[in-house]
Amino acid sequence: MSKVGSSLYTRLHGIFKAAPIATVKPPKFKSQIKSKKLVNKAKESSASSASVGDGVESSNVAEKTKSTDLTKKVEKFKRSCETESFRQTHGLYSAFIRRLREAKKFSVIDEVLQHQKKYEDIKSENFVIRIMLLYGYSGMPEHAHKLFDEMPELNCERTIKSFNALLSAYVNSRKVDEAMKVFKELPEKLGMTPDIVTYNTMIKALCRKGSMEEILSILEETEKNGIEPDMITFNTLLEEFYRRDLFAEGDRIWDLMKSKNLVPNIRSYNSRVRGLTRNKKFADGIDLMDVMRTEGISPDAHTYNAFITGYRGDENLEEALKWYDEMKEKRLIPDSVTYCLLIPLVCKKGELDRAVEISEEAIRRKVLSRPNMFRPVIERLVSEGKIEKATQIVKDGKLQSYFRSYLPDLSAGKEKTSSSPAASSPVEADLLEDEESDD
C-alpha cells in the first residue's frame, strides 16, 4: 500500500543502478573520429582548406567567385529581412543559417544574426529565442549568451523561456559542462524558477554525457521542486537506454512511465523499434508494430526508416526496398533519411536505373537537404557517360553548386532552368536555391 515512500527518484535509482550508463559505450560520435585524426599530425593544414575533395586545385579565381557569391546572398538575405513576413518565417532563417554553418562561415552567421537587432522584433522574447537557438545550432552558444545578457537593454522581456533557449543553445552545441554551469548559477541569480523544460533540457544534456549520477540528481531536484516528469522526460530516457541497447532497463522505465499514467506515444515506440532493428531483431520490431496498432498508434516514417536502417546495415537491398514500398503503400511520405539510406544502397548494388528513379522521386518531393545522397548516382552516371541524365538530375534538383565538378558544362547554363521560374518570391527562391525544410 504504502508506495508513498517510493519516489520516482528512488525507483529510477534502482533501475539506473542496474545499468550504469556511463560504462556503456554509446554509438560512435564523429567528434571521436575527428580526434583520432588529430593524433595523426602529418598534415595539419589540410583541415583548414576544406576543399570538396575532387579537383585538387581550388584556384583563387574560384575562391573569389565563391566569396562574392556569398556576399551577394548575405546582402540579399538582409534585404529580405526588411519584410516582416520574411522575418516571421522561421524556416527561411534556419535554412540560410544552416548553409552558412555547413560552410563554416561563423563570422557571417554572427553578422546576419546581429543584423536582426535593427528590427522591432528584437523586443519580442520569442524572436530573441529564435536567434539564440540559431546560434546554438551553429555551435556558437557564447554568442547566444551575450544576446541573452543584452536582452534587458534591448527592452526585451526575459523569462525562464529565454533562459531555457540559452540552455538549449549550449546543449545543442555539445557544451554540456557549460550548460550545467549556467543551469546552476543563472536562474537563481536572475530570480527565475526552472520549469519542466529546464529540467528536460538538462536531462537531455546529461544523457549525452552519459552521466547517470547527474541525471538522477536532476530528477531528484525536479521532484523536490514539485514538478512532475512528463512525456518528454521519459521519452528522453527511453531513447537513451534503447540507443545503448539497455532493453531491460529501458522496459522498466517504460513501465514506470505507464504507472505515472503517461501513455507511450509514437516516439516512445519508435525509440524501442530503433533499438530492436539496430540489433537485427526484425521480428520483434514487427511484433512491436502490431502492439502499436493495437494501442491505436500508427507507425510513421520514422518507424519504417528504422527497418530500412537495419537492413541497410546488412546491405539487404531487397528487404530495404520492401519496407520502402510498404511505407508508400501506407501513404507515408519518405523523408531525407529514407532517401539518404536508400539511394546510395541501391546504387551500390548496381541498380542504377532504380537509383535514378528514386532520386527523381526525391527531387519531385523536394527532399534536397542532403545533396550528398545523390553523389553515387551522379558519379555513376558520369562514369558511364550518361551525362545528359546526370545533368538533368542536377538541374532538376538545383544541385549545381554541389556537382559542378562532375559536370563542368553546368556553368554555361547557369541561367534559370526553364522548369521553375519565379514561383513565389524571387528573392526567397534564389536564397534557398537547393533547399528543403524537412529537418
Added chain:
DNA sequence: CTAGGGTTAG
C-alpha cells in the same frame, strides 16, 4: 523554450 531517426569519404 524541452524528446527522433541518418550523414562523411580516399
